[in-house]
Amino acid sequence: MTNDHHIIEVENLVKKFGSFVANDHLNFYVKRGEIFGFLGANGAGKTTAIKILCGLWKPTSGRIQVAGFDVYKETEKIKRNIGYMSQKFSLYEDMTIAENFTFYGGIYGMRMPGIRKKMSFFLEKLGIVEYKDRVISDLPLGWKQKLAFSIAIMHDPAIVFLDEPTSGVDPLTRRQFWDMIYEAAHDGITVFLTTHYMDEAEYCERVSIMVDGRIEALGTPSEQKKQFGAESMEEVFIRLARKQ
Amino acid sequence: MRTLQFILQKEFIQLFRNKVMVRIIFIIPFVQMLILAYTATFEIKTVRLHVADLDRTKTSRDLAGHFSGSPFYKIVAYSHSEKLSQDDILKNRAHQVLTIPEGFEKDLLTSGNAKVQIVTNAIDGAAAALMNAYTLSIIQDFNINLLVESTGIQAEEPIKTTRSFWFNPELNYINYMVPGILVLLVTIIGMFMSGMNLVKEKETGTIEQINVTPIRKYQFIIGKLLPYWIVGLVELAFGLVLAKLIFDIPIVGNVWLIFLVAAAYLLVTLAMALFVSTKTNTQQQAMFLSWFFLVVFILMSGLFTPVDSMPRWAKVINTINPVAYFIEVIRMIMLKGSGFTDILRNLVILTVYGIFALWVAVWQYRKTT
Amino acid sequence: MRGFIIKEFYHIFRDVRTMIILFGMPVIQILLFGFALTNEIRNARIAVLDHSKDDVTTEIISRITSSGYFILDEYLESEEQIEDLFRKGKIKEVIIFEENFAEKLVKDKTAGIQIIGDASDPNTANLLANYTNAIIKDYQAGMLLNQASIPMVITPEPKMLFNPELKGVFMFVPGIITILLMLVCAMMTSISIAKEKELGTMEILLVSPLKPLQIILGKVTPYILLSLINALTILALGYFVFGMPMRGNIVLLLLETILFIIMALSMGILISTIAKTQQVALMVSLAGLMLPTILLSGFIFPVENMPWALRTLSNIMPSKWFIIIIKNIMLKGIDITYIWKETLILVFMTLFFITLSVKNFKIRLA
Numbered sequence A: 001m002t003n004d005h006h007i008i009e010v011e012n013l014v015k016k017f018g019s020f021v022a023n024d025h026l027n028f029y030v031k032r033g034e035i036f037g038f039l040g041a042n043g044a045g046k047t048t049a050i051k052i053l054c055g056l057w058k059p060t061s062g063r064i065q066v067a068g069f070d071v072y073k074e075t076e077k078i079k080r081n082i083g084y085m086s087q088k089f090s091l092y093e094d095m096t097i098a099e100n101f102t103f104y105g106g107i108y109g110m111r112m113p114g115i116r117k118k119m120s121f122f123l124e125k126l127g128i129v130e131y132k133d134r135v136i137s138d139l140p141l142g143w144k145q146k147l148a149f150s151i152a153i154m155h156d157p158a159i160v161f162l163d164e165p166t167s168g169v170d171p172l173t174r175r176q177f178w179d180m181i182y183e184a185a186h187d188g189i190t191v192f193l194t195t196h197y198m199d200e201a202e203y204c205e206r207v208s209i210m211v212d213g214r215i216e217a218l219g220t221p222s223e224q225k226k227q228f229g230a231e232s233m234e235e236v237f238i239r240l241a242r243k244q
Numbered sequence B: 001m002r003t004l005q006f007i008l009q010k011e012f013i014q015l016f017r018n019k020v021m022v023r024i025i026f027i028i029p030f031v032q033m034l035i036l037a038y039t040a041t042f043e044i045k046t047v048r049l050h051v052a053d054l055d056r057t058k059t060s061r062d063l064a065g066h067f068s069g070s071p072f073y074k075i076v077a078y079s080h081s082e083k084l085s086q087d088d089i090l091k092n093r094a095h096q097v098l099t100i101p102e103g104f105e106k107d108l109l110t111s112g113n114a115k116v117q118i119v120t121n122a123i124d125g126a127a128a129a130l131m132n133a134y135t136l137s138i139i140q141d142f143n144i145n146l147l148v149e150s151t152g153i154q155a156e157e158p159i160k161t162t163r164s165f166w167f168n169p170e171l172n173y174i175n176y177m178v179p180g181i182l183v184l185l186v187t188i189i190g191m192f193m194s195g196m197n198l199v200k201e202k203e204t205g206t207i208e209q210i211n212v213t214p215i216r217k218y219q220f221i222i223g224k225l226l227p228y229w230i231v232g233l234v235e236l237a238f239g240l241v242l243a244k245l246i247f248d249i250p251i252v253g254n255v256w257l258i259f260l261v262a263a264a265y266l267l268v269t270l271a272m273a274l275f276v277s278t279k280t281n282t283q284q285q286a287m288f289l290s291w292f293f294l295v296v297f298i299l300m301s302g303l304f305t306p307v308d309s310m311p312r313w314a315k316v317i318n319t320i321n322p323v324a325y326f327i328e329v330i331r332m333i334m335l336k337g338s339g340f341t342d343i344l345r346n347l348v349i350l351t352v353y354g355i356f357a358l359w360v361a362v363w364q365y366r367k368t369t
Numbered sequence C: 001m002r003g004f005i006i007k008e009f010y011h012i013f014r015d016v017r018t019m020i021i022l023f024g025m026p027v028i029q030i031l032l033f034g035f036a037l038t039n040e041i042r043n044a045r046i047a048v049l050d051h052s053k054d055d056v057t058t059e060i061i062s063r064i065t066s067s068g069y070f071i072l073d074e075y076l077e078s079e080e081q082i083e084d085l086f087r088k089g090k091i092k093e094v095i096i097f098e099e100n101f102a103e104k105l106v107k108d109k110t111a112g113i114q115i116i117g118d119a120s121d122p123n124t125a126n127l128l129a130n131y132t133n134a135i136i137k138d139y140q141a142g143m144l145l146n147q148a149s150i151p152m153v154i155t156p157e158p159k160m161l162f163n164p165e166l167k168g169v170f171m172f173v174p175g176i177i178t179i180l181l182m183l184v185c186a187m188m189t190s191i192s193i194a195k196e197k198e199l200g201t202m203e204i205l206l207v208s209p210l211k212p213l214q215i216i217l218g219k220v221t222p223y224i225l226l227s228l229i230n231a232l233t234i235l236a237l238g239y240f241v242f243g244m245p246m247r248g249n250i251v252l253l254l255l256e257t258i259l260f261i262i263m264a265l266s267m268g269i270l271i272s273t274i275a276k277t278q279q280v281a282l283m284v285s286l287a288g289l290m291l292p293t294i295l296l297s298g299f300i301f302p303v304e305n306m307p308w309a310l311r312t313l314s315n316i317m318p319s320k321w322f323i324i325i326i327k328n329i330m331l332k333g334i335d336i337t338y339i340w341k342e343t344l345i346l347v348f349m350t351l352f353f354i355t356l357s358v359k360n361f362k363i364r365l366a
Helices: A046-053 A075-081 A097-107 A112-126 A141-153 A171-186 A221-228 A233-243 B002-017 B019-039 B058-068 B082-090 B104-111 B125-151 B173-204 B206-212 B217-247 B255-279 B283-300 B312-318 B322-336 B340-368 C002-013 C016-036 C055-065 C080-088 C101-107 C122-147 C169-199 C201-207 C212-240 C250-274 C278-296 C308-314 C318-332 C336-365
Strands: A006-017 A020-031 A035-040 A061-066 A082-085 A159-163 A190-195 A206-211 A214-219 B047-053 B073-079 B096-100 B113-121 B159-166 C044-050 C070-075 C093-097 C111-118 C153-161
Touching (some): A006 A046, A006 A190, A020 A046, A020 A214, A035 A046, A046 A061, A046 A159, A097 A112, A097 A141, A112 A141, A141 A159, A141 A171, A171 A190, A206 A233, A214 A221, A214 A233, A221 A233, B002 B019, B002 B217, B019 B173, B019 C278, B019 C308, B047 B058, B047 B082, B047 B125, B058 B096, B058 B104, B073 B082, B096 B125, B104 B113, B113 B125, B125 C122, B125 C153, B159 C080, B159 C122, B173 B206, B173 B217, B173 B283, B173 C122, B217 B255, B255 B283, B255 B322, B283 B312, B283 C016, B283 C169, B283 C278, B322 C080, C002 C212, C016 C169, C044 C055, C044 C080, C044 C122, C055 C101, C055 C122, C093 C122, C169 C212, C169 C250, C169 C318, C212 C250, C250 C278, C250 C318, C250 C336, C278 C308
Parallel strands (some): A035 A190, A082 A159, B047 B073, B047 B096, C044 C070
Antiparallel strands (some): A006 A020, A006 A061, A206 A214, B096 B113, C093 C111
């Protein structure tokens, strides 16, 4: 079912840790340029799936393609074409903003002029140009988050994976963060994110909900609300979780 | 290659950003040189002697006088009581007690044989043995004097022994210790700092970010290890300069040979650090594990105690002790001027060891991520 | 508060690797060092250059080789070989007998022996030369006594107090206990507190209803227990494996050990109030605690032979006093009346470190 419009294709993904099944026959695809939400409670298997898609872990079985590359054999090619931002904060706290940009740009093979251009682009957008020589540890959490996202997409990846990107930030920052996500999607970057804020699910184009290692629901937010006869995504989620 | 350049740039930025760390890197050599060089000596300069003279005769006083005439002995008390002398040993006021029993002179004159007792505080066994040897030789000397006085045999000793000490005629202990300290310096950088740095990325979670980037494992590892390899060699150079300036240590052999061996040695320590960091998740664990290896390696290496006196199995353990190889070589080069062929064996061992250890460590590293 | 201590215990004990190291390390170290480390010199390799090869030289050589200190590596042919052998590091000493040694001894009443030591290890070189010299002197004294008609001799009777077999392990056991207590208490506490700071979890603890004192107590309690177990393990090994005597009061020894543990912990806390990151805490502990503990405490090297400045410095090393206490209680079997001074010093040091760290802690909070 290889489809040119599908940037991620997952068929029967299974990941076991010993006898524990973290991902139980997952089937889904992500369309090029969409914002795909990957929802579920803690421990539902979201992080496992995202790590497999990023090429960090090998799946136990299943056919998985990311950006047209196979996750078994072509992880290095996958890595060139994706950006990633983890829930654990990933900038170097003891380096300045500029140094972090330079480092991450550099390891994606960008040249210095390109790095500088991208950096001033993002810093202008965030309105913090004058802080470029500040060490990260001195910055407020909201800035760090936005910077981490900027750095994750500075090399223009085909897909950016965001693992719980907004946990622990204030509502205003979350709002601004979502503006950045929309902008990235508008520029053609596919956004794959996990979250447990159900209101954020409403912002996604399509959403899958994982419960205990399986995908229990998949579709646009409005489709799902209709299917479950619910008012909000939060209600959809609670119904699914209760079913267990 | 460009990727590597960016990784290296990042590592050096982080290394030098930590001002405390940089200061420590340059202060440690000073502290170690000054303290270690002066502390690490087994030499006994003075023996504190308590003479318990129960005989109170001319001969007994002569014997005591013979001791006070020797520069090694300091007579801390001259008593006529055994009890007092015991107490002096318990309180650490005296190392040794020489007890001259009652009737000592009489015995000597009548039977030609008299006994004295030497009691040594032997908690430090090695020092005790040495002090005992000194004392025996003083008594032996006194015996010869007696002989000369009573029989009139020619006073000169027939067998003339002369001593010469090569490579270090003044028996300067610092010359011996400082090369060892240099090894210690290089080891601390190679094992501790690099190991902790690697684990730090795990602890703060940045390693995850690195793993999703196209950085190859070998690039990451080189990027992590190379800075410490360089810092280790710079530290060695700094240490050598200090050694020359502070202690005027002779460097008889070729300095570049020292660096060559150090370069190979650092491979081994860096590989060990890498290995430790693949097996640990926090800096605390990493530090603890490296500390364990380091203490064993250093104490077994012959830095402080001679390797030759160790039992066989300990020497077997030392065949995998990189510190032992380096210490042996650096002393040979600096003090004796040993050349390339003299140290070739150790150099080859260290190089092969380093390559092998790196290979194992890199292989283990792949498996964990 | 109890919950907090349990959390700290959980943190330490959950980690099997750390556990193995914490408990395995002292055992391995004491066994290794107890058996392997010795300052004595035995079986030193030497070479002989005998220009004479007569009865007397043969006799002296055989006395030297049968002494147990020396192993005769080879007979040399000429002086030129010496330098090369030393350079290769194969032998430690060369003994040279002059030509016609026995003949000269009888005719001229004098003959010469030259001892050449590889003094790149000055300590060994000096010791070996002394041993060689003593053997030669002994031979000579025998010769002289044979000539004398009325021998007049003083026979010394050496007696080695406290350690008749001159075991090196008697020095190392107290030293290793001290090092380990320092490592576990001071180093591990300082690093574990620095870690909470680095990861930002210290802030969370500080805003909790726990008082700073409670936080610190919670942090250190597990380490007190750990280090006590460690100390007991080493003592037991020393006693059962190495035959180290326990001549004094064991309760007194335990009390002193607890005192030292508390002292080390307060030191660790002090370091952690200064250090911001684990790496810094490690380096400070390493340079500030471990090296001085090894070097200035009399663990390996006798303090009294050091230069004046270092001797003075050694007085502010808590380890020095603790090592004296252990040795006195275990080996000399003396009671508190002999060591009250050392004990008092440790008490004062503890109070000093605690006051200082509480002060630092408050400053940081303010």
